[in-house]
Amino acid sequence: MRVFRWLWGAVLVAAVLQPLEGSAVERSVLVLGRISDDPKAHYDQLKPLLDYVVPRMREVGIVEGRILMARDAQQMSSYLRRGRVDWVTETSGTAMALQQRAQAQPLLLTERNGVSAYHCVFFVRRDSPIQTLDDLKGRTLALQSTLSTSAYLVPAMELLQHGVPPEILLTPQDAPAADAVGYVFARSELNISTYVHKRVVDAGAFSSIDWADDHAMPVAFRQDLRVIYRSEPIPRAVEMVRGDLEPAVRERLRAVLLEASGDPLAGPALVKFFGTTGFHPVDADSQRALDRLRNGLARVRMEVE
Secondary structure, rough: OOHEEEEEHHHOOOHHHHOOOOOOOOEEEEEEEEEEHHHHHHHHHHHHHHHHHHHHHHHHHEEEEEEEOOOOHHHHHHHOOOOOOOEEEEEHHHHHHHHHHHOEEEEEEEOOOOEEEEEEEEEEEEEOOOOOHHHOOOOEEOOOOOOOOOHHHHHHHHHHHHOOEEEEEOOOOOOOOOOEEEEEEEEOHHHHHHHOOOOOOOOOEEHHHHHOOOOOOOOOHOOOOOEEOOOOOOHHHHHHOOOOOHHHHHHHHHHHHHHHHOHHHHHHHHHOOOOEEEOOOOHHHHHEEEEEEEHHHHHHHHHHH
């Protein structure tokens, strides 16, 4: 069904997902990219903001906007390297993967639903003897999937930094090595909290946003659980541009997006754009957080995967 959904979505948006050939004419086109398993839904979320941005880019030669979807980070990296995508909106972990693979560069930080940064939290049952990350050795941990920044990448980074090597388990019933923590993929934040609450695993990890969300962490569960560790702040999302994007286009795009937060005309488009409530410059603290993510990503790829 997932393959069918991808093909059907591709058919529905085929008219706007035309490949770019890099000609002088095409350089008047701004291409917004997205990694997606649901192209039709994401197209509807991206198009209003692209329609807002393009008319405000005419002074740098942009007269048209297009959207190009990728199945995964590898395909999007190829698009960026070949100049077929100019601008990508992504979570911070995937953004750093695109920087590593395709030399994409951060343009702005993205605030969604009023939140510009969050923490990764590790949690256990209140009656658990586990107090620290070191106590997770020989225990089991629920994560979401390898695509998640807050519920896979950052937990794996933190465990490695604390000398607790993660090892994947086939099932929650498997026993990890005595000096490692065994992790399983629960596929959703609600499943992670359920696994911990029902004692299927010893601990779980996801974002502080999910910890406070009654859908991901039901109130009846939260009162029986406690946080044992919080990571440093992580940028919520990042707007990325290809590394060789023309400087004038890059700077004009940055200016238009920064101005959009205070422009009532952009309001509906920003809401559609994954609940965006603002864009912010990448300051020194945020850059350090992104650098830490990028370095951690390399270590996780090498030592865990």
